[in-house]
Amino acid sequence: MPIRETNSQKIWQRRTGRESLSHWAMWLVGLMIFAYCWQQISQATTWFFVWDAPRIANDIWTRATPPKWDYIAQLGEPIWDTLNIATLGTIIALFLAVPVAFFAARNTTPSALFVRPIALLIIVSTRSINSLIWALLLIAIIGPGVFAGVIAIAIRSIGFCAKLLYEAIEEIDEIQVEAITATGASRWQVMAYGIVPQILPAFAGIAVFRWDINIRESTVLGLVGAGGIGLQLSASLNVLAWPQVSLILLVILAAVVISEWVSAKVRGAII
Known part of the structure; x- marks a missing residue:
């Protein structure tokens, strides 16, 4: 100073x-x-609709309340599909993310010159594209439905899980690995007894955390035809059935809150 x-x-x-x-x-x-960005936004904005937004919001709120409670009988299967999309997508992603993470970590990759860059490319490419975009591409390839949603969630989750896992692998205690190597253990034995036990808590935490995120993402995949409760939401919005929309939003909120509570309890038990 x-x-x-x-x-x-x-x-x-x-x-x-x-x-x-x-x-x-x-x-x-x-x-x-x-100032420049605000000017560009202002030119592309119809301010009449912005000023009229409170009246429109109040009109929709009036139409949407009270929710259509008897419609909840038709939401059991869609919310179950949503949970299945998130759960199966997370499981598939974890199976694929584990080898990618080991290939990406500096201390476990077979080749830092060839294999590691490919693994890092997989991590970046799968993380950089939103699950909705993956769902749109998969619907065009394999058709609409729950299966497209599962694969979209799985592809989106690979990069997330693999990145956190390979960082955990690189932060392991090398002394334990050296001690097991000194006993004459093979490469696979070193991995099984020196590396895997150290990253299991991180792996479990990543799995639960990603499943919690996937619950949220799977609720909207139905908007593009990938199944789940989002499909019911899209259908209700198309016919302006606002009491049904409000009920669907409440069900989605309840599902997200429950998944958050479950994931917090599991992470607390693990940590």
């Missing part, structure tokens, strides 16, 4: 003159960028 002397008295300053100038210049550039 600079100290400036004035009349033989030392005055503390947070920044020098040059640092202050640079600081305010950065703020000015930031404000200019914000």
